Structure formats: structure tokens, C-alpha cells
Amino acid sequence: MDKFVVRGGIELNGSISVRGAKNAILPMIAGALLLEKGECIIHNVPDISDIRNFLSLIELLGAKSRFNTEERTLIINAENLSNPEAPYDIVRKMRASFLVTGALLARFGHAMVALPGGCSIGARPVNLHIEGFKRLGAKITEEKGYILAQADKLKGKTIYFDRPSHTGTENIMMAAANAEGTTRIINAACDPEVKSFADFLNSMGAKIYGAGTPYIMIEGVPSLSPTEFTPIGDRLEAGTYLYGALITGGDIEVSGVDPQHLEFPLLKMREMGAEIKTTSSTIRLRMRGKPKSVNLTTFPYPGFPTDLQPMAMVAATICDGTSYIRETVFENRFNHVMELIRLGGMIAVAGDTATVTGTEKLRGAEVMASDIRAGAALTLAGLVADGKTEILRVYHIDRGYERLEEKLSSLGASIERTQQ
Ligand code: EPU
Numbered sequence: 362m363d364k365f366v367v368r369g370g371i372e373l374n375g376s377i378s379v380r381g382a383k384n385a386i387l388p389m390i391a392g393a394l395l396l397e398k399g400e401c402i403i404h405n406v407p408d409i410s411d412i413r414n415f416l417s418l419i420e421l422l423g424a425k426s427r428f429n430t431e432e433r434t435l436i437i438n439a440e441n442l443s444n445p446e447a448p449y450d451i452v453r454k455m456r457a458s459f460l461v462t463g464a465l466l467a468r469f470g471h472a473m474v475a476l477p478g479g480c481s482i483g484a485r486p487v488n489l490h491i492e493g494f495k496r497l498g499a500k501i502t503e504e505k506g507y508i509l510a511q512a513d514k515l516k517g518k519t520i521y522f523d524r525p526s527h528t529g530t531e532n533i534m535m536a537a538a539n540a541e542g543t544t545r546i547i548n549a550a551c552d553p554e555v556k557s558f559a560d561f562l563n564s565m566g567a568k569i570y571g572a573g574t575p576y577i578m579i580e581g582v583p584s585l586s587p588t589e590f591t592p593i594g595d596r597l598e599a600g601t602y603l604y605g606a607l608i609t610g611g612d613i614e615v616s617g618v619d620p621q622h623l624e625f626p627l628l629k630m631r632e633m634g635a636e637i638k639t640t641s642s643t644i645r646l647r648m649r650g651k652p653k654s655v656n657l658t659t660f661p662y663p664g665f666p667t668d669l670q671p672m673a674m675v676a677a678t679i680c681d682g683t684s685y686i687r688e689t690v691f692e693n694r695f696n697h698v699m700e701l702i703r704l705g706g707m708i709a710v711a712g713d714t715a716t717v718t719g720t721e722k723l724r725g726a727e728v729m730a731s732d733i734r735a736g737a738a739l740t741l742a743g744l745v746a747d748g749k750t751e752i753l754r755v756y757h758i759d760r761g762y763e764r765l766e767e768k769l770s771s772l773g774a775s776i777e778r779t780q781q
Contacts, residue, residue, distance in 0.1 A: 363759075365752040365766055367743030368775040369725060373611035375772045379599045379618050380407035380433070381592040383761050384457075385554035388531040389561050389592065390415050391460040393437035394424060395467055395538060396565065399587030403561075405617075406435045407595070407763040410756070411455055418451045418458050422465070442468060449475035449506060455760070459487055460528055462510060463535035466499060471511045476503070481696055481731045489529040493520045497536055497544065517542030517581055525550040525661045530577065531558055537579040538567045546577040552662040553622040557593040564588040594618035597668045598762060599644065600626050601737050604672035605769060607635050607648045608679060608745050613772055614645040625665045626673070629657050633676060654682030654719060659690050671697045671738030677717035678706035679745055684717045697735035700728040704739075704746050725750040733761035740765060744774055753781055 386406055393401035406412060408430050416426045416435075423443035427436045445465040452458040452475040465472035477487065491501050491508065496519075499512040517540050520533055530550040537544035549555070551573055559572030565588045568580040599618040606613040607630055620627065620639035627637055627644070633652040638645045655677060659667040667690035677684035678701055688694050695715060698708050703726045707718040725748035730736025736758035743750030752758075755778065758765055766776045 362753070362781040363755040363778050364781040365740055365743070365755055366777050366779055367740060367750045367752065369723070369744055369746040369748065369750065371744070371773050371775055372609045373602070373606045373613050373744070373769070373772040373774060376614045376616065377602055377768060377772060378616045379594045380763060381405035382554050382557065382595040382597070383407065383409060383411060384527065384552070385557040385592040386412060387415055387457045388460050388528070388558045389590070390419060390435075390437060391464045392535055392558065392562055392565070394419060394422070394439045394442055394461065394464040395535060395585050396439055396587065397468070397584065398440060400436050400438045401565070401587060402589040403435045403437070404589070404591040405433050409759060409761055409763050411457065411760045414451060414455050415458065418447060418461065421451070422447070422461065445469045445472045447474040452477050456485060457528060459490065460532055462490065462494070462508065463532035466494060466510045466512060467515065467536050467539050470513060471509070473507050473509050475507050481693070485691070487529070489522050489524070489526045490532045493529065493533040494536055496520045497540055515540035517544040517579070519545040519547060522546065522548040524548070525575070527552050527555060530555050534559060534562060534569060534577070534579060537581060538562055538569070538585065539583065540581040542581055544579040544581070548575050549577045550661060551575060553593055553596065553619070561588065561590045561592070564590050593622065594642070596622040597666065597734070599623060600666070600669045601672055601741070601762070602768070602772070603630060603644060603646045604669070604676055605741050605744060605772070606646045607633060607652060608676050608741060610648050610650070611772070612647040614643055616643045618642065618644060620644050625663060626669050629655050629665060629673060633680065652676050652680035654680045654684040656685045658687040661690065667691055667694055668734050670694060671734050672741055674698070674701065674708070674715060674717060675738050675742045678708065678720060678723060678742070680719040682719055684719070686715045686717060688713050696731040697738050700735070700739055701742060703728055704742050704750065722747050724748065727751045727753065730754045730757040732757055737762060737765060740769070740776070743776070744769070
């Protein structure tokens with residue numbers, strides 16, 4: 362296992378660009394399974410382990426993929442897809458694997474996919490996905506930890522989500538793309554990645570309207586065609602670098618991201634004292650002095666993203682005053698708190714709210730990553746902690762960030778990857 366060794370106290374400065382959004386590309390890989398003839402080509406793909414694992418899964422199902430890591434191009438051919446069964450061994454490593462359910466159901470009329478189980482950030486049930494498949498006419502049974510979905514012909518219907526689900530919305534879009542008639546999703550997830558995924562399916566000939574809003578309409582089409590597509594830039598990768606510059610008092614420009622996708626985080630960064638200038642695809646953040654305290658509540662898009670809450674909390678630990686950070690998307694996304702306390706952060710959690718009292722300095726220590734975003738946040742904390750911080754279990758970070766240590770080093774950070 363690898364670890365990061367970070368030496369704190371250096372400002373982040375310079376320019377950096379982001380790759381395509383992980384959470385848009387994962388559903389695209391699943392969506393490529395809908396294609397019976399020809400290939401799907403996806404550009405600007407990051408080389409991260411979630412994508413590698415997803416490719417192993419679709420190969421197990423009978424699809425072929427070629428990932429040219431120099432050109433950053435991923436080619437998927439699902440002509441010989443033959444096995445509608447996604448085993449627990451892969452699904453448990455990556456919940457997004459459940460995304461193959463909608464595609465397999467649409468392609469074969471049946472799918473057998475392991476139930477993902479809980480993960481470190483919460484129970485994360487898939488009831489909304491399942492209720493949606495049922496509404497479209499699928500018969501769902503559960504056997505030995507697997508979901509068996511079966512349908513002679515999926516038929517368009519109106520599906521009401523009690524709450525917006527990101528991958529739930531994507532799963533239903535895939536199941537409905539070839540269904541008979543029109544499907545409507547009410548209270549759909551509005552995330553930019555969901556919109557980018559709908560654009561991808563539309564580029565294959567699907568008829569999806571309203572993605573990016575809570576009302577999505579999908580008119581079923583008989584078949585889809587090959588496509589070549591570039592996903593949106595990764596707003597969460599961009600947000601991570603921006604918080605890095607904010608806490609170190611740096612000056613960076615991030616390119617390849619649409620600032621509108623980060624409207625809420627940028628507002629909160631400004632409230633903390635950052636100067637921010639944007640163009641249609643770049644964000645420049647300049648920070649002078651100590652950050653000011655901030656209150657925020659995570660909420661489904663366009664609210665403040667739960668995925669940037671751990672980074673915002675790192676900023677709160679070193680600011681002037683007290684910040685209140687409320688997590689409403691996942692019930693357990695405070696795993697980084699105990700680790701930040703090890704670094705000298707003053708944080709108290711009661712229910713869904715963390716009260717963070719700013720302190721003069723964090724102090725380097727050994728900490729452990731427990732999920733992608735907690736790991737990235739702890740790495741940022743190391744950038745401002747006195748002395749040496751070691752982040753263990755870097756494999757969590759590698760799931761969602763390509764060589765985070767090299768990216769941060771290119772902005773001046775002192776960080777290296779060594780064996781744990
Ligand atoms: N939920 C249900 N029932 C469902 C589905 C969701 O109760 O059937 C609940 C969840 O338990 C959670 C909330 O609804 O409390 C939101 O979950 P959502 O389904 O939107 O999350 P997801 O689709 O499993 C995606 C991202 C996550 C990101 C969340 C929230 C992908 C592959 N994953 O997960 O990304 O945190 O949306 O925006 O798109 C990450 O990139 O590090 C990551 C965890």
C-alpha cells in the first residue's frame with residue numbers, strides 16, 4: 362500500500378488543468394453497453410482506479426475496451442456482451458458498478474447484479490433505482506445478495522424520486538432509452554454529470570430532454586448508434602485544487618472546468634476571503650491572509666456538494682472564528698473529522714452538524730484516508746500542517762484522482778508517494 366508524505370507550509374501557485382469528470386464517465390462506460398453494433402469513444406478520461414475497475418467489470422460482461430492513456434481516449438465495444446451478471450467481488454469495491462443494471466436490463470431484458478452494500482460514507486441504499494425499474498415494468502427479486510431484474514419489454518412511465526439520486530437518475534435514463542413510449546423522472550438529480558451523461562446518450566441517438574433539471578423526459582428509441590464524446594471537466598477535482606490554494610494562501614488558475622458547475626463552492630470560497638475570477642472554462646483563485654469562518658450545508662446540486670464538504674472543513678479548521686458545517690446528503694460523511702482532530706483541528710460533531718473552531722496551526726501527524734474525498738481533504742490539510750503529515754491508504758484517493766501528489770507538486774507542494 363502507498364502513502365503520501367506531505368511537508369506543510371508551502372503556498373500553491375501556478376496553473377493546472379482537470380480531466381473529464383469521473384462521475385460522468387462511469388455512467389458513460391455503462392451506457393456504452395447499450396450499443397449493439399459499433400464503438401463508443403470517450404475523450405479526456407483520467408487514469409484512475411474507479412475507471413480501471415469499471416472496465417474490468419464490463420470486460421467480465423463480455424465487452425471490450427481500449428484505454429489509450431497517452432491520448433486519454435477510451436474506446437468501448439459491447440457487440441459481444443454476453444453475460445448479464447455483475448459479481449459482488451467488483452460491485453463491493455465500487456458502488457457505481459450498480460450502473461450496469463439499467464444498461465443490462467435494457468439490452469438483455471434481464472440483469473443479475475450484486476447489491477452494493479454500505480460504504481464508509483453511509484448506508485447508500487439503491488431502493489430508488491429498484492422502484493424506478495419496477496415502474497418501467499421490470500420484475501425484481503433479491504437472492505443471496507443479488508438483484509435479479511427481468512422484463513419482456515420495458516415500458517415508459519412516470520417515476521417519482523423521493524429524493525434526487527445521481528446514479529439512480531442515470532440508471533433509469535439507460536433503462537428508459539430503448540423502452541416503449543415515454544418515461545418521465547420527477548425530482549431527478551440535476552448534477553452537471555447527469556446532464557453530460559444525457560448529452561452522451563443523446564449523441565448516440567437517445568431522446569432525453571430536461572437533463573440538468575428536476576424534470577427529465579425520455580422518449581424511447583428502437584436502437585442507438587456509435588458516438589465520440591468529450592465529457593465535462595471534473596468540478597470536484599477543480600474544487601480540490603481551489604481549496605488547496607485557499608488554505609495555503611496561494612494563487613492558482615484551474616482550467617478545463619465550467620465555473621457555473623461550482624457556483625456554490627465559489628460563493629463559499631469568496632465568503633472565506635478568496636478573490637476569484639472566472640472565464641467560461643477557467644477559475645483563478647487568489648488568497649491573501651487567513652480564511653474567514655463560513656457556514657454551509659451540503660445539498661443535492663445546485664447546492665453545496667457533499668464531495669467538497671471535507672475540503673471546506675479543512676479550510677474551516679484554520680480560519681478566524683467558528684464555522685458550522687452541516688451534511689445532509691450522506692448520514693456518515695464525517696470520517697475525516699477524527700483524522701483532522703489528530704492534526705490539531707478543533708471540531709465537535711452533533712448529529713449532522715460539525716462545529717469547527719479555527720485554530721492557529723494544524724500539526725503534522727499520521728492520518729488515514731477512508732474514502733476518496735476524505736483522503737483528498739487530509740492531503741490538503743497536510744499542506745498547511747506544521748512539519749510532516751503522512752496519509753495512509755492512498756488507494757482510496759487513487760480511485761478518484763489521477764496522481765494527486767504529482768498534480769499538487771506541480772503547483773509547488775512538497776508531497777511524495779512512498780510505500781506504507
Ligand atoms: N439514496 C437513497 N436511495 C437510493 C439512492 C440514494 O436513499 O436508491 C440516498 C443515498 O443514501 C444518499 C442520497 O440519496 O443519502 C444521495 O445519493 P445518490 O444516489 O445521489 O449518490 P450516488 O449516486 O450513489 C453519486 C456520486 C458520489 C456523490 C453522490 C452525491 C457517482 C458514481 N457517485 O453517488 O460521488 O457523492 O452522487 O452527489 O456518481 C465521489 O465521487 O467521491 C462520490 C462518492
